[in-house]
Amino acid sequence: xxxxxxxxxGLVQPGGSLRLTCAASGFTFRNYGMIWVRQAPGKGxxxxxxxxxxGDTTYYADSVRGRFTISRDNSRSTLSLQMxxxxxxxxxxxxxxKLVDSGICYWGQGTLVTVSS
Amino acid sequence: QPVxxxxxxxxxxxxxxxxxxxxxxxxxxxxxxxxxxxQAGKAPRYLMKVGGSGYYxxxxxxxxxxxxxxxxxxxxxxxxxxxxxxxADYYCxxxxxxxxxxxxxxxxxxx
Numbered sequence: 248x249x250x251x252x253x254x255x256x257g258l259v260q261p262g263g264s265l266r267l268t269c270a271a272s273g274f275t276f277r278n279y280g281m282i283w284v285r286q287a288p289g290k291g292x293x294x295x296x297x298x299x300x301x302g303d304t305t306y307y308a309d310s311v312r313g314r315f316t317i318s319r320d321n322s323r324s325t326l327s328l329q330m331x332x333x334x335x336x337x338x339x340x341x342x343x344x345k346l347v348d349s350g351i352c353y354w355g356q357g358t359l360v361t362v363s364s
Numbered sequence: 365q366p367v368x369x370x371x372x373x374x375x376x377x378x379x380x381x382x383x384x385x386x387x388x389x390x391x392x393x394x395x396x397x398x399x400x401x402x403q404a405g406k407a408p409r410y411l412m413k414v415g416g417s418g419y420y421x422x423x424x425x426x427x428x429x430x431x432x433x434x435x436x437x438x439x440x441x442x443x444x445x446x447x448x449x450x451x452a453d454y455y456c457x458x459x460x461x462x463x464x465x466x467x468x469x470x471x472x473x474x475x
Contacts, residue, residue: 352398
């Protein structure tokens, strides 16, 4: 059974940093692209960043490029999102998800990030 | 990059059927899209992919009541025999070489 478990969310001040982690199990992690998607309170889904199975290909939404860094450790089946220079508008539930043929096919349960002073 | 426009939020009665629409922007009418369901307070759940030829590929455990189809730039999600647990927000998603987008969502109310 595929499982994706996010952690690392919490309260951080504007301008601060936070690292999210997604622990994956139930599939051969290195064979699949992975993605982060966020959802601000009461809003829709917004793509944040994606990484290929090997970790060498990364993509970012314009809203986070230069501030967020996606990475993966295939030996540990973990996906990470390093977030810096955080803003109030980054407040959201962050989901990791598994990609199959470029589309999302499985979602984690999410972790809440609150950026506030 | 593609833009996805979703239909307005419908209300439908228990046991009836409803068809949700997701429209691809000009130049992207051949894109595959995915439908996701998000019940209140829960994480999204993948339902299916729908291609331009009308084929669809459902996720594991998705009931037979859910089906997909397409016409031109429109991609559809049809839910038959509506149940109370189908009340949710429904999002479509598509992607190209280095980006992906979501539609604004459609809130389905089951009466």
